[in-house]
Amino acid sequence: MKVVIIGAGVVGLSIAVNLARRGAEVTVIERNSAGSGTSSTSYAWVNANNKEPQSYFDLNLAGMRAHAEIAGSGAWLQQTGHVELATDDAHRFELEERTARLQQMGYPAEHISASRARELVPDLLIPDDCDSIVSFASESCCYPLPFVGHLLREAALEGVTILTGLNVERLEARGHGANVILEDGTVLAANHVVSAAGRWTNQITALAGVPPVMFEFTEPGDVTVGYLTITNPLPTSLTGLVTSPRLNVRPAGGGRLMLQALDLDVSADPTCVPDTSSVIATEFIDRLRGVLQNTAEAEIVELQVGQRAMPRDGLSVIGPAESAPWLYLVATHSGITLAPLLGSGVAGEIFGDSEPLFADFRPSRLAGDKVVNVPEAPRHPGEQ
Ligand SMILES: Cc1cc2nc3c(=O)[nH]c(=O)nc-3n(C[C@H](O)[C@H](O)[C@H](O)COP(=O)(O)OP(=O)(O)OC[C@H]3O[C@@H](n4cnc5c(N)ncnc54)[C@H](O)[C@@H]3O)c2cc1C
DSSP states (O other), X not given: OEEEEEOOSHHHHHHHHHHHHTTOEEEEEESSOTTOSGGGSOOOEEOOTTOOSHHHHHHHHHHHHHHHHHHTTOTTEEOOOXXXXXOSHHHHXXXXXXXXXXXXXXXXXXXXXXXXXXXXXXXXXXXXXXXXXXXXXXOEEEOHHHHHHHHHHHHXXXXXXXXXXXXXXXXXXXXXXXXXXXXXXXXXXXXEEEEOOGGGHHHHHHHTTOOOOBXXXXXXXXTTEEEEEEEOOOSOOOOSXXXXXXXXXXXXXXXXXXXXXXXXXXXXXXXXXXXXXXXXXXHXXXXXXXXXXXXXXXXXXXXXXXXXXXXXXXXXXXXXXXTEEEEEEEEESSHHHHHHHHHHXXXXXXXXXXXXXXXXXXXXXGSTTOOOOOOOOOXXXXXX
């Protein structure tokens, strides 16, 4: 069986490795370099914390388990846990309700005291009005580029061909399969084509005459965009994820921290990215100093506007296109959490299995003008 995969992000590479292990002849086409898409601009928090409805929670929980299984001692995944603090009434109420719901489903979620929070995060500054703190012990920090590196090594071991710097320009149905035509004129015949093109998925569906399934960026602050900032190396002892009223913070490697402040995303605009000395960068630093000690010397050294791969209902698209069954579509937010599960599950489906966890995420539910619940942009602590 010959399979062409479009896109060498974490999702495409994970599917490639699993297909090759099952004996498929796999070629991955990537127009830039491996990992250069959203996979390298991600908060990369592996969790099922605020994922609804139930089937999306189940999918993400299985994603967490699949990550842990393949990670072993792999340096790209650290089960650090996550501590969330609430101060205002609305957040406190939402956190209490979410914690109770997660506990009922057997997801590790535990109310903790301020002193326990300081044991877990020694440099944590806890506001006086904070009376609700929850620890989510099973959640992890992923380091996406080491993860991409791992997948590239596995792909090489399994004999996957990866062609980088080449755009897929045309798709032509041929019998039960298709020809994939690259910008240099190369024609690749495939029994199956997998689109793992992330936020560019609508470009691939257009090539196949299939209706679009994704949101496109339309205006600053919409659901597809969010700031991510990285500090200089700091003498703070943060090892895990902290979600606090005005800032989410995690280690970024090398003593640096990654910061996210979802309420600031209202101005996020990928066509006009502020620099590292801008007002927005200064605001991130001010907020950090209110959350962690030993951050007096903090500076923002990288400020990015990430662009989410966002299906039209904010969930995932996993399955063959209805009108072009040779084209298997995979596009999702939470792709860092889901990549290992998508790898094994999609490979299984292409070999004829059916993955029950994917049943609610078929592309047909979004096709054409079907009405969907439009997701709101994440604006509160704990969202992504
Ligand atoms: C601000 C932000 C925060 C996030 N936080 C989290 C989080 O905490 N946890 C989590 O799980 N997820 C998070 N995500 C989402 C996650 O990062 C993405 O879902 C994931 O990286 C998507 O991976 P992918 O492989 O599908 O796409 P990508 O990494 O974008 O890969 C797609 C690839 O396809 C290539 N491509 C596209 N079109 C073509 C073509 N025609 N020809 C050849 N190549 C093509 C692109 O160049 C690209 O490299 C976040 C995302 C953002 C933006």
